[in-house]
Structure formats: structure tokens, C-alpha cells
Amino acid sequence: MDGNYRNIGKIVAVFGLQGEVVVQHRLGKRTSFIGLKTIFLEANRDEMLPWFVEDARAKSATEVYVKLEGLDTKEAARRVVQKEVWLREEDFVQFAGRSAPISMVGFRLFDGGTDLGEILEVIEQPHQVLCRIDLGGKEALVPIHEQTLRRVDAKSREVHVELPDGLLDVYR
Secondary structure, X not given: OOOOEEEEEEEEEEEOOOOEEEEEEOOOOOOOOOOOOEEEEEEEOOEEEEEEEEEEEEOOOOEEEEEEOOOOXXXXXXXXXXXXXXXXXXXXXXXXXXXXXXXXXXXXXXXXXXXXEEOOEEEEOOOOEEEEEEEOOEEEEEEEOOOOEEEEEOOOOEEEEOOOOOOOHHHO
């Protein structure tokens, strides 16, 4: 996927009769998308379509009611349920919480002094976060939790971890 966009979550439900949808996001803070003009929905793999936001309001810390242009009925809105939601990079920076795990995408991941590579994706699990990296041409999932995380340096865009011996051997 183009590096100018960030996946923030997906549409999980239709709300009401006027075509509003519920966007479940991983932005790390409550938001009502004030000023957001466009979201992008994944039509097919690596193909996104822009949708214009008519109105939005916060539902909870992780969900937002969104009214999209062209979706005026409950039935019309159903066709976008379960679609992945993407924001332009500049919109992502505006709406994401600084401490949200999703904000680590693009940071360099270090195990001790070894640069493991760029964090390509962050997958949030109930008890840990998995960072997807490219390790020697193979996709690797590196767990980040209280036992492995040493520090996050936002200024340098680095995440420092201490991984158990042999954890990455399965990917090499």
C-alpha cells in the first residue's frame, strides 16, 4: 500500500436509517474527525476509493459515527461494512494520539543495538502489540509488550526492544 496512507481501522456497522456507519479506529484517543473531508476505503487489495465525509461525531474512545456522501440509506451503507478505512498521512498525524501503537508505523525497530528494519504495520492484540517488519526478505512479527519494550524514541523514530534469544531464528 502507498506510504502516504495509513490504515486506522474499519467500518463495523450501520447506524440509523440515513446511511451513517460506525468506524472502529485505533487512533489511541477519542475523536470526532472534525475537519476531516475524506476517508479512503479499500475496494480491492491495494486499491482505495475516496469517500467524502458529510458529518462525523464521536461514539466512544474507539468508535466514530460517520455520514459519507452517497450513502443515504441503511441498505446503501451496508455495502461498505467490514471495509478497511485509511487516512492520508497528514490527516493521520492530525487525528492519531501520540502514544497510540499505530503511530509506530515507519519507526525503525532495534533489538539491542541491531537494526531489525522499519515497522511496516502494527497489529494490536489484547495483551501485546505485534510489529510487522521485513527481516531478510521475509515477513516477521515481533511482539512488543512490557517484557520486551525498552523505550520508544519519537524524536529519532526508533523503537528499542530486548527480544528473547532465538525468537527471530524462525524467520531466518
